[in-house]
Amino acid sequence: MKRQATSQDVVNRERGYIPCRREVIATSLFCVDGASTVLRRMSIAVVRMEGSSALGTQGLVEELVAGRRPVVVSGLAPELDGLRSEAAVRERLGDVEILVHDNYTVGTQRWLDGTIEGYVPTQRRVAIGTYLDEARAGRTPLMCAERPLEGGLTCLPALKALPPFAVATLDRFFLGAAGSHSHLHFDGDARHVLLHQIMGRKRVVLIPIAATWKLLPVGNQSAVFLDRFDADDLREFLVFVGGAEVQLEPGDSLYMPPGIWHYAAYPDTCMSLSQRFLPQETPMRRFFAQHIHRGVHWLHWIQLLPPGRPAPALTEGFVEVAAAFFRPYETFGARYAAVKGAMRETLARLDPSYRDRAYANFRLEPYEEALWRGRGLYEDPPPDGEQPTSAGVGEAATRAGLPQEATARLLARVGGDATARAALLRALRAATA
């Protein structure tokens, strides 16, 4: 059935976006605002950007970031057009050495199988030409995933600059033989991603944050192995989780918003380049990045925090979590548990998509605690030596935009003793620092 044109279609046309039909499993929508008629379903817009687009690359990236929905744009990185075939890659990059290594799934798999002890990942350096020979002969299980552009890779053509707000940018390189895959995960750095498909096809599954509890989350990995699904099961699973799968062709770029779950399968030997970037950091996002482990609670919190100043209810919740963090504890595990408890309580109040029980479960706590111990998180924060006074707390709360009732609630919740008040003061300051 033909879809009715919407006012967004008109805007898209004016801006130089051309909707183009691609296979998208589960749901598909072809306008850039992704105005979904299927509630709670992921929609992926697939558009082609004309050279004459009124917005230009920077304007488009601004729109993508504001929309926070996955979009496939073709024609966004013409700088890479000279590398669309294996022959061209061999000619221009054949001698460039890269690091190839075990698929990251191997570690997750071994942990779940109880064979992680003593596991040493395989890795070696190889010229791209040699790797392509091995891939052709079906001789390599190794891949090059998310490597920085160093050494010979610096000769890749420079991409157009991102808008100035994309302050912390990283470029990352991927090359994998046909049959490779990247395990289902969300990125622990909360960056926005533009994944440019250079050569070969790649199929990417995208699953919204709201479906986290159906994915058996373990840190930022899922214990669901999509590489073992057949096509029918995958289709049904995507309906269950409200996800979608899209096939990227050479010349396509996929925008992934922060925190989205993703899995990539390589039907061909394929090569990609990603630009990973952060919009302006806020004090609250910085606190989560510096102190909190990358698990599902972190994911929900990062998603809630807006680019500007949050509404008072959100600030109040943030201060509760930060106050739990700044209190003194006897052990690492006690702080970890208290902060997790505060995240659970605040999310239950603030985020309608949050569930505090996974749909299937096993004993994750010891693993998670072991994962984060020794990484500088949940250690005692250095004392700031300040004596908290009521006036100091009131002033910091006003600066954080909290009304008096919220401050009174926070004081009642965190307790009235001096250590609790000191933690509250530091938490209020963290909200605006």
Ligand SMILES: O=C(O)CCC(=O)C(=O)O
């Ligand atoms: O393309 C891939 O193999 C995975 C991409 C990915 O995980 C990322 O860009 O964050």
